[in-house]
Amino acid sequence: MKIFVTHLGRVFIQALEELGYAFMLFIESLQWIVLGKYKKQSVRIEHIFNEAMNIGVRAVPIVSVLCFAVGMMLAIQGLETLKPYGAQSQVVTGIAISVTREFSALIVGILVAGRSGSAITARIGTMQESQEIDALRVIGIDPVRYLAAPMLIAMLITMPALTVLGDFIGMLGGAVYTSMELGMSIKTYMDRSFSVLVFYDVMQGLIKSAIFAVIIVLVGLINGFQVKGGAEGVGHATTRSVVMSISLIVIADMIFTYFLTRS
């Protein structure tokens, strides 16, 4: 019992420390983004562009495939569920709202956490192990400005953009299946989807995607900066980073859905 309580206490303190570290990294990154220019050490546009290419543009094909599949899956489930009530045409509203409010942001979040969150941890962890982070600091380059801030900006731009793309592709997936089942044209389906959607539906997804973006970057960074123990340590940190960010994304999604949906 004593060992269990000691272990629990240790885990709690570690979690608090990591939370504090993540918060500090976030504030420091914001400081560099806002005040860097006045200190003549601005966050470089080319770094943001490179990160945005890696996180966002290269993720477009896989985001498209997954969101299309989710849209189709919702259409299959929706049509079957609504059949007994003769309300199959209502599937358009269901898919439009669930994709824009929920699924697109969640799928993009999980995908980017697996794809880019792990890459952030592996990259920072390897740099930490090979003393490249120390080298940056002794050259006079703050690693938060040079590495963390561009990642944060890039993630905050690309995640919502990918979510909007996911919204559209998800609805398209639903449209393709519904057009096959109900004989409704894809254009009619999409027109009806856009007519039922209000700005707030899309905004909900976008707000969530921005929160997921911050979670992925911070979890990736804190795990990367704390790497110890060579290549094996980098591997452990990468796994931990992915599991942690996906778990936090799902929990944060639940919390924000509660606050954003209830009126």
Next chain:
Amino acid sequence: MTEKIKQQTEDVIQIENLVTHYGDRQILNGINFSVKKGEIMVVMGGSGSGKSTLLRYLLGLNTPTSGHIRLLGKDITKMTADEMHGMRKNMGVAFQGGALFGSMTVGENIQLPLREHTRLDENTMRIMSRMKLEVVNLAGFEDLMPSQLSGGMIKRAALARAIVMDPKLLFFDEPSAGLDPVVAAELDELILRLRDAMNMTIVVVTHELDSAFKIADRITVLDRGEILICGTVDEVRNSDNERIHNLLNRKPRQEIVDVDEYMSRLTGQNM
């Protein structure tokens, strides 16, 4: 002449009562030493002696528990981030494994400090990086990636990056580690040439005896977080301190065994 005398007596690095901890464990225990302008100071010691830790504190990468570290007359333990940023322009560091950025070419690595601290145009930066590559005998390698270089070449490229801003202070961590004797000797020659040509003050951390005796003006020997001796090469060689003797003659340390403590370690109980 007076200028030369003044230069030789001016301390550019001063460490006073430096105490550091790693968690609860004390690593450095009241370190005091100074390095004069234009001097090559070699910090020696075995594994776990605290020499790498000392270097991290000298570079301002960690904050000490207590004590002062003065570089070029300014206490870096009390500096603001902006003041430290200014100080970095005067410091060059070559890390043990090179720490070249793997995503950049050798040339880009060397240009990075210039890009951060100066407003030189691309062409000038390229010329300056080529000049430093010439100094370290790596001319023509600027477009290669660090992964395409050998161990000795990586150390020389790291040295080129460290000296690109013509720093007043140069720190070199384990220049000979992992290199064959010929390449290690070439690096030693390079360090001596750099001091003579650029009048840098150089601190080298190493455990290689031959290298230390060849390049050092003075040697500081660390053991278990304390300075055993700080003196000229001859003073260190002729020291009658047993621990220094053991280090120089590669003899294993004699651990004093306390029977009670040994038993309590084995059993996990206080005896």
